[in-house]
Every structure is written in structure tokens, then in C-alpha cells.
Amino acid sequence: MSGALKTRGGVLVLLLGLVLVALPFVAQAYGSTYAITLATRVVIYAMVAVSLDLILGYGGMVSFGHAAYFGLGGYVVAILSFHLAEDVPIFGFAGTNEALVSLPLAMLVSGLAALVFGALSLRTSGIYFIMITLAFAQMLFYIFVALKYYGGDDGLSMPRRNLLAGTRLTDPASFYFLCLGLLGAVLGLMRAIVGSRFGMVLTGAKANERRMAALGYPVTRYRLVAFVIAGMIAGLAGGLWANLGRFVSPDMMAWMKSGEFMLMVILGGVSSLAGPVVGAAAFLLIESTISGLTQHWQAIFGPIVILIALYAPRGLWGAATGGRGS
């Protein structure tokens, strides 16, 4: 990659970052909390898309069930809050409203699910891998639909948002900055992972699995670890999502949601760090714009996606930078 392209990508990243940081101040000046809420949704979805890109883009694992870990993380946070509010202990634990407890637990539970589902799914490859990851996600979906205690089909509301070290996360701008800061941390972690020895093995296995095996790498083990990391980050995002709307439902882990996450990654550009962020922003902005025009907004959205796929095969970020992304 030449220096000029890197600079161009760097300038765009800087601009994107500035917009994201300045956004709540501008929105507050205009007295619009809607814009902050929309931006928070973008940031949370971006986190999921970035995590999905680790396995889909860098790892070459087309998981069609990534929403499962997002939804699971959301349910962990909502269920802990529910038990505290109802004063009914869960596994001898009173429940909690403290984000410093419930968010790590959300990551842990999502990571464990990813470990089990990933270990089984990674025994297959290609179309079978896509189908089995989808099947596991749908299985979780139906389990939560059937869990009437936690609202079943109707979902589960949280009476209030979590506390962060004792401070309520009610203020929209503060909550937005928490999410943005976590997205920044996730992006920093991804950047390190992709360039590390682990990242070399992960991307090498995508490029040529047979070669990597002949070099002595037990490829599946590395893929599984990436799958678990991605699941944990999606779980964290799910926990934030539960706080944002104070509501979770099985729709969070439905196959439609998994498809949306894939779309965000592909729309923005696979195998790049900024791509999924741009993709998530583009997805939500297009959706919120045209869904105001007509109920059948997907009929407009579909052709837009096809046009982007045709004219920007490396995604919006790939088209904007002209290089291999950053």
C-alpha cells in the first residue's frame, strides 16, 4: 500500500472520528435527542459489524448467526436487571443493574455460546458452515421465544438503564460517549489482533488453509478463538443495545438481524477496520431515511444494496479510499 493511499484513508478516519465525537454537541445545540439515539445505534451496530468482520472478512468464516451473540448479550443484561427489579434471585444471585458486572457477564455468556457453537460449526466449511451457524442462532431464537418467564415473543423490558460505577446511564450524550469509547477500544483491539501473530495465522488460513496445515498450524483452533472473540464483542454490543432501548426481544437474534450485520460488513467493505463502521452508518442512515417515506422501504433498500455491490465491490470504504482499506 502506498503512502498516499494510507494518508487518504487516514484523513477519512480522522474525519469520521471527528463527526462521531462532535455529533452529540451539535445535536444538543439543536435540541435533538433523536440524532443522538440514532448515532448510538450506529455505534453499537458498528461494534457488531467490526466483530463480524474479524471472522467473516479476516478469517473467511461466513457466519450467518452472529446476531445470536448480540441477542444473548442483550438478554444477559436485561435478565440481570429483571431479577433485581422482581427481587427474585437467579442461581442464588440477586441480579444487578451495575454495568461493570452485567456487561462483562454478557461478554462471558456470549463467548461461551460462541465457543460451543463455533467448535461444532467449525467441523464444517463452506455452505454447511453458513447453514449450521444459522441453525444454532435460530435454535437460540426459538428458545427465547419459548421462555415465557422472560416475555417470550414480546421481549423483556428493563425498568431503567444500568448504572456505571454507581452513576445512572440515563443522559443520552454520556451513554453515547460510553458506546463510542468502547467502539474505539474494540477498533484498537482489532487493529492489534489483525497485525499480530494470531492475525497472521487467521488471515493466512483464509488465504490457504492447506499451506497453513502443512506449516504445522492447527488451523481450527485459531479460527475458534477468533470466533469466540467476535462473539464476546457482539455480546458486549448486545448489552449496550439492551440499555439503549431498555428492551430486548428474540428479534435481536433472528436470522434477519444476522443478515443485516453481514450486509453492513459487505456494504462498508470486508477485511478493513473502518469498513464495517461505515457500513453500519450507511445501513442505518439509509434505513431511517427511506423507512420514513414508505412502509415498503426494503423495496428501495434492496436495489441500493445491489448498486453498491455492482459499482463498489470492495464496499463503500474500499471505494472511498481506493486502496485496500485501512
Next chain:
Amino acid sequence: MTALVLTGLAKSFGALRVTDGLDLTVEDGEVHAIIGPNGAGKTTLIGQITGEIVPDAGRISLFGADITGWSVPQRARAGLARCFQISQLCAGFTAEDNVALAVQAGQGHSFRFLRPARTDGRLRIPARAALERVGLAARADTPLEDLAHGEKRQLEIAVALAMQPRLLLLDEPMAGMGPEESAALVALLASLKGSLPMVLIEHDMDAVFSLADRISVLVSGRIIRTGTGEEVRGDPNVREAYLGDEVPHA
């Protein structure tokens, strides 16, 4: 000590016995060529040695260890390096990246998530050295896609050497190369001779007779003769089964 011993190796695909009670011993330090007509079972044999194909019967031992049930990565970590007949390298990576992956494989597990690998001297310096050894140092930063066919063959060998193997398995390294490239590769392999045992599967008879200490002739899934170039050339069974006009008259 022997490097590689195959005992009673057998593999059938349906009714076809591709490997049929094969015995072979590769001594430490020797270049052992395996030749045979098309369909003799060379590719299946290679697959069984590397672990990609599971034999129906028989034993494979590498420096005294029974590796018959081992996976491909396990065998690689035990010191078995392979050059593929059709280059198997990582696209999107530079020549040096490809070698660095081999160096990295020899430095313990790669569950290291934070330190940048592309600027890690522990990977890049040995990688550069291996590229120099095969004469590819000038192309270190070239992406795999931009390398010529012959350069990819050289890179395959650099990758194998970077694994610091105890046994090198060369699956038709001359395939698809021009006479000049072939000669350069023969010279490179000759320079490695003695430093480690090699199994050479090759159709290019000039290369085989100039490099090999011993030659085994594989016909219909069995070794029908093992010996020096002279012995093999002089064996009437070998001439009948395979060599025919291809024998270079020394």
C-alpha cells in the same frame, strides 16, 4: 538413524489398490528419489506421508516415532516439510510474509494478539535469510500474485527451509519450469544436499539422476527396486516397467 520408514503401507480407493503393501526406508542425510510412471501412486504416497490421506494399513515412522495416526500439522511440527507440486502459498501476502509464517510456526503457539508481527525481527530476519538462501531476497516485498512461476517454486523451498525441517519432501519441484529455471533449482537443491534428508518425487530424469543418492521405483503401488542410479538403470525389470527410452545414457 533412519529418517523415514514406511512398512506395509496400503491404500485402496474402491477396488483400486493405489498403494499395495509398500515398504520404503529413507536414510538420514540422503536424497532419496521416488520415480514411477503416471498412475503408479506417487501422489497418494505423498499424501500418506504428509498425513492428508489415511492409509488402510501399514506404519509410517519419522526418526523412530510412529506418526501413522498423526495429523498434518502434528507431522509438520515433528519436522516434516513439504514442497507442493502445485504451489500452495498465501495470496495477498508478500514473499517474505509467506516465509515469516513458516518461521512463526516454529516459534511455539501463535496465540499472541497484541505485538505487530510484520515488524517483528524474530520473524523477519530468519525469513529474509531463507529468501536469500534460495536467491529470492530481491523479491521479498513482492506480493505472491506478482511472482513468476519459477519464483513461486523457489519460494516454496524457502518456506520449507524456514520451517527448519528434519525431512524435506519435494513433490515434483521442477514441474512446469523452463530448462534454465530447472538448472538453477537443481543447483539449489544440490547445495542443500547433506544438510538434511530429502524425498524427491520428480519426472525430470536429469534432475533425479544428478541429485539422488538412491532411487526407488514405484510401479502399481509397490516399490519394485531401490538402489543407486547405476543399479536402477541397469535393472531389466525397471527398464521394462517404466524407464524405456527415458533412461539417460551415461
